[in-house]
Amino acid sequence: MKAALHGVRVLDLSRILAGPWSGQLLADLGAEVVKIERPGRGDDTRSWGPPFVDDAAAYFHGCNRGKRSVAVDISTAEGQQLIKRLAREADIVLENYKVGALARYGLDYESLSRENPGLIYCSITGFGQTGPYRQRAGYDLLIQAMGGLMSITGQPDDQPGGGPVKVGVALTDVFTGMYATVAVLAALRHRDATGEGQHIDLSLLDVQVATLANQAMNYLVSGEAPRRLGNSHPNIVPYQAFPAADGHLILAVGNDDQFRRFCEVAGISELADDPRYATNSARVAHRKELVERLEAILRTRTRAEWLQALEPAGVPCGPINDIAEVFQDPQVQSRGLARQYRRPDGSTVPGVANPIRYSATPIADAPAAPQLGADTFSVLQEWLRMDADEIRQLREAGVVEARGE
Numbered sequence: 001m002k003a004a005l006h007g008v009r010v011l012d013l014s015r016i017l018a019g020p021w022s023g024q025l026l027a028d029l030g031a032e033v034v035k036i037e038r039p040g041r042g043d044d045t046r047s048w049g050p051p052f053v054d055d056a057a058a059y060f061h062g063c064n065r066g067k068r069s070v071a072v073d074i075s076t077a078e079g080q081q082l083i084k085r086l087a088r089e090a091d092i093v094l095e096n097y098k099v100g101a102l103a104r105y106g107l108d109y110e111s112l113s114r115e116n117p118g119l120i121y122c123s124i125t126g127f128g129q130t131g132p133y134r135q136r137a138g139y140d141l142l143i144q145a146m147g148g149l150m151s152i153t154g155q156p157d158d159q160p161g162g163g164p165v166k167v168g169v170a171l172t173d174v175f176t177g178m179y180a181t182v183a184v185l186a187a188l189r190h191r192d193a194t195g196e197g198q199h200i201d202l203s204l205l206d207v208q209v210a211t212l213a214n215q216a217m218n219y220l221v222s223g224e225a226p227r228r229l230g231n232s233h234p235n236i237v238p239y240q241a242f243p244a245a246d247g248h249l250i251l252a253v254g255n256d257d258q259f260r261r262f263c264e265v266a267g268i269s270e271l272a273d274d275p276r277y278a279t280n281s282a283r284v285a286h287r288k289e290l291v292e293r294l295e296a297i298l299r300t301r302t303r304a305e306w307l308q309a310l311e312p313a314g315v316p317c318g319p320i321n322d323i324a325e326v327f328q329d330p331q332v333q334s335r336g337l338a339r340q341y342r343r344p345d346g347s348t349v350p351g352v353a354n355p356i357r358y359s360a361t362p363i364a365d366a367p368a369a370p371q372l373g374a375d376t377f378s379v380l381q382e383w384l385r386m387d388a389d390e391i392r393q394l395r396e397a398g399v400v401e402a403r404g405e
Contacts, residue, residue: 003030004361008188009383011086012036012067013095013107015043017140017170018204019124020063021177022184023094027066028354030364031092034379035067036083039401042071042372053349056369061349063177065341066366068375071401078399080105082380087112087119089383091191092184096124099134109199119197120187122180128203138204140170147172147208152215155230164228176207237283238262238294241320244303251298252316256280262315266297341368376402 008031012023020035020043027033037043042056043064049057070086073079084106087093093112095102102108109121123129126138144150144166154165183200191197209216215226218234226234231250233239238259241248253259256279260272271277271293276286283290298306303319310317321329327338337355340348349368356363380386380400394400 001360001362003364004358005030006364008032008092009090010034010092010094011083011090013083013093013097013102014124015096016045017063017173018176019094019096019122019180020045021174022122022124022180023067024063024065025177025181025354026092026184027366028356028363030361033067034086034090034375034383035064035069035370036074036086037069037071037372039071039073039373039398042069046372055371061351061369064369065351066364067370068379069370069372070376070379071373072376073399074105074107076399078394078397080107082384082394082399083107084112084115085384086379088116090116091118091120091188093119093121094124094180094184095122098137099125099129113197113199117197118191118195120184120191120200121197122184122187122200122202124176124180124202124204126204128206129201133205140173140204141166143172143204143208147205148212148215149208152212152226152228152234154228156228159230162228172204172208172211175211176202176204179207179210232287232291235284236280237287237290240291242295242298244298244301244306246302248320249298249303249306250318250320251294251310252318254316258315259283261313262310265309265313265315266294268293268297341366343368344374371403373401374403376400 005026008026010023010026010031010033012019012033012035014020014023023033023035035043043060045060045063046056048059051058053061072082074083087107100108103111109119109123112121113119125134126143127133127136145164149172150164150166153167155162157163180200180202183202187198187200214235218224218226231241236254238251238253240251242251251262253262259277259280260269263269263272271290275282277283277290301309307317307319319325326332332338335353337353339351339353341351342348344367351368354363376395377388377391380391381388391400391402395402
């Protein structure tokens with residue numbers, strides 16, 4: 001069976017993570033994704049290592065599988081014409097240049113849509129196409145800081161190690177890539193119904209503010225800015241890491257019934273009837289004293305003992321795994337989340353599987369991330385019907401980089 005986006009063509013002009021993440025997801029869903037890169041250098045993340053897989057960093061392989069690489073110098077008039085011609089054949093363009101940068105080359109939405117009115121053109125920037133910050137460059141760490149995420153991540157200032165901390169993954173970039181994918185698919189649905197393309201203006205800062213989720217609502221409703229709580233939850237207690245006799249475990253009690261069952265397993269059933277702790281709102285109000293009591297109790301058994309007792313009782317709990325332990329976990333292995341992606345020479349590159357499980361349209365059997373310029377010849381021949389001599393002339397003029405023929 002064909003993947004859901006079979007037949008959709010994507011021209012991916014983006015670099016680093018947010019745009020490439022969207023392009024990779026679209027490729028997983030079956031779209032043909034052509035990644036435009038700079039000759040000689042390619043996407044910056046090709047050099048963001050170690051570790052490396054041959055000549056490209058693991059980072060690059062983590063967000064560019066399933067794509068075809070075409071290396072074009074868009075600073076040249078000939079390169080700009082190639083991109084314009086490719087855009088005529090595309091359904092979707094992804095780009096994350098600074099505001100107005102591509103207009104200098106005639107590669108902005110207004111220019112490309114004149115020749116392809118059905119084109120869906122998604123621009124990803126740090127701060128959006130409008131507003132006083134629109135000309136600023138945006139990077140994930142900067143946006144985590146400006147967008148409030150670091151203000152609620154880390155230990156409180158009055159505790160050892162207190163202070164703002166970034167999330168361990170470039171989460172704003174990843175979320176922006178996910179929002180970009182949702183946006184272009186909805187626009188594709190509209191295009192298929194009306195024939196009209198459109199420009200999507202997506203900013204890292206907008207996404208970060210939007211994904212503050214309950215913490216944003218806590219502020220908007222109360223007028224009080226949420227503070228850092230370490231591993232604790234602002235609205236649920238007990239919902240945090242606790243020390244056991246031999247390390248830490250996570251206790252994630254989401255309702256009063258679960259709290260009662262926890263108390264029964266722990267031999268402290270009286271706490272479930274105590275009006276200070278009987279309801280979640282009461283437990284939040286009396287967080288400090290309750291957590292101190294639970295910490296003393298949880299230290300009396302090992303992690304394995306607690307997990308063995310709590311899981312059958314339906315109390316959400318679990319270990320704190322490092323990434324090696326994640327991929328050794330039997331559930332992760334059962335779901336096939338670590339897999340090998342094939343390369344043209346028959347070798348493979350390790351990677352993480354797409355987590356979507358369709359019943360009717362399978363995820364595409366995507367190849368590993370491409371070598372720089374590996375598909376220049378084939379894409380220009382297939383999309384633009386150029387012959388080998390034309391492509392060789394462009395290569396000799398330095399307009400394109402092409403491996404093989």
